[in-house]
Amino acid sequence: MNSKVLLIVEGEKEEPRILGSESHGLLSLIGAKYEIVSFSNPIYELYDAYQKGEYDDLVSYLRYEKGLKIDPNILSKNAFSAIYLIFDFEPHDHKYSDEKIKKLLQLFNNETELGKLYINYPMVEAYYHLETLPDPNYNNRTISLEELNGKKYKRIVNLSTCLKKNKITKKDMCYIIMHNYNKSKLITHKKNNDINYMDILNSQLKLKNKENKIYVLSTFPLITFDYNYEKTIEILKLKLKDNYLEIDNN
Numbered sequence: 001m002n003s004k005v006l007l008i009v010e011g012e013k014e015e016p017r018i019l020g021s022e023s024h025g026l027l028s029l030i031g032a033k034y035e036i037v038s039f040s041n042p043i044y045e046l047y048d049a050y051q052k053g054e055y056d057d058l059v060s061y062l063r064y065e066k067g068l069k070i071d072p073n074i075l076s077k078n079a080f081s082a083i084y085l086i087f088d089f090e091p092h093d094h095k096y097s098d099e100k101i102k103k104l105l106q107l108f109n110n111e112t113e114l115g116k117l118y119i120n121y122p123m124v125e126a127y128y129h130l131e132t133l134p135d136p137n138y139n140n141r142t143i144s145l146e147e148l149n150g151k152k153y154k155r156i157v158n159l160s161t162c163l164k165k166n167k168i169t170k171k172d173m174c175y176i177i178m179h180n181y182n183k184s185k186l187i188t189h190k191k192n193n194d195i196n197y198m199d200i201l202n203s204q205l206k207l208k209n210k211e212n213k214i215y216v217l218s219t220f221p222l223i224t225f226d227y228n229y230e231k232t233i234e235i236l237k238l239k240l241k242d243n244y245l246e247i248d249n250n
Contacts, residue, residue, distance in 0.1 A: 003033060003081050004033045004034060004035055004079075004080055004081065005027070005032050005033065005034040005035070005080060005081060005082045005083075005084065005227070006034070006035055006037065006059065006079070006080040006082070006083045006084070006115075007019055007034055007035070007036045007037070007084050007085075007086065008037050008039055008046075008058070008062070008083065008084070008085045008086070008115065009036060009037070009038055009039065009085075009086045009087075010038075010039055010040070010041070010042065010043065010086065010087045010088055010124070011038060011040070011124060012038040012040055014124045014125070015036070015038070015086055015124055015220075016036050016038065017165075018124070018127055018168075019034070019036060019086075019220075020034070020036050026173055026220075026221060026223070026224065027223070027224075027227075028170075029170060029173060029174075029177075029224055029232070029235055030224050030227055030228045030231050030232060030235070031231075032227055032228075035080075037062055037066065037068055039066070039087075042087065042088065042090050042093050042095070043085070043087035043088070043090075043101075043104060043117070044090075044093055044095035044096060044100065044104075045095070046085075046087075047100065047103075047104055047107075048095070049061065049065070056076075056077075057076055057077055057114065058083060058114055058115050059076040059077065059079055059080065059083070060076040060077075063076055081112070082111040082112055082116075082227065083111055083112075083114070083115035083116065084111055084115065084116055084118060084220075084223055085108055085115050085116065085117045085118065086118050086120070086124075086220045087117065087118075087119060087120065088119070088120045088122065088123040088124060089101070089119050089120060089121050089122050089123070089204070089214070090122075090123070091122075091145060091148070091208065091214075092145075092148060092149065098205050098209075101119075101201065101205075102198075102201065104117060105117055105119070105197060105198055105201055106198070109197070109198075111226065116226070117197070118197070118219045118220035118222065118223065119197070119200075119201065119219055120218060120219070120220065121204055121214050121215060121216065121217040121218070121219070122143055122148050122153055122214060122216070123148075123153060123154075124218075125153060125154050125157045126157075126216050126217060126218040127176060127218040127220075127221065128157050128161045128163050128165060129141065129156075129157050129160070129161060129216050129218075130161060130162060130163060130175065130176065130179060131160050131161065131162055132162055133162060133171075133172065133175045134175060134179070134243055135162075135175075135179060138179045138183060138216075139179075139182070139183050139186055141215070141216040142207070142213045142214060142215050142216060143156070143213060143214060143216050144212060144213040145208065145212050145213060145214070146212075170235075170239060171239045171240070173221070174235065174236050174239040174240050175240065175243075176218065176221050177221045177222070177224055177225075177232065177236065178236055178240060180217060180218050180219065180221050180222060181195070181221075181222060181225065183215070183217055184200055184217065184219065184222065187200065187203045187204075187215055187217070188200055188203055193229070195222055195225065195226070197219065200217070200219065203215070204217075
């Protein structure tokens with residue numbers, strides 16, 4: 001099997017910029033070889049297309065419907081060692097439902113099989129939603145559903161972020177990873193190192209349905225933990241030093 005990782009992302013610009021830069025891309029931290037495919041539609045469109053049942057696996061679908069280039073001598077199922085999907089939550093999408101997003105997370109729950117889904121709450125810009133480094137208020141940061149209409153959330157992030165989108169350093173990335181890792185454990189009440197993405201979704205749906213808001217949370221930086229937990233911890237401790245312990249204990 002190929003050792004390369006396949007990343008299927010919703011957008012054409014922001015996700016590839018965050019993930020794919022050789023000098024400061026997220027996966028450069030752990031040295032993963034990867035290929036990025038932009039689906040250019042919400043996850044619900046991918047779900048509908050895949051559910052038609054015309055293909056045995058997601059790579060076959062992308063290969064024949066989206067022009068994903070693979071050596072013709074390699075079977076689709078053997079083309080990548082891991083498949084990660086990165087899409088926005090988008091509760092305002094006309095095809096959205098609580099049950100459908102749960103089904104999506106159940107379907108795409110293993111990176112070595114159909115693929116593993118990482119949801120941006122509320123959208124990819126959550127990656128930048130840190131006001132300071134470290135940010136003591138991040139664990140409590142939420143966003144109302146009303147603020148997701150149009151470009152409101154993007155404006156909120158642009159006005160409040162302390163990060164320079166085109167100049168994200170490796171230390172910046174380490175803060176982003178650590179904040180979202182700790183917040184994931186906090187909102188799911190986990191004391192161990194495991195990250196349960198269905199528990200995260202259930203916590204988000206509970207808050208959404210009760211208070212009409214969700215936690216700001218970027219789950220796709222947690223790919224680094226899922227891909228290589230030990231190396232990620234090693235890099236975080238090296239880059240953040242004393243602040244690593246400070247954040248981890250919040």
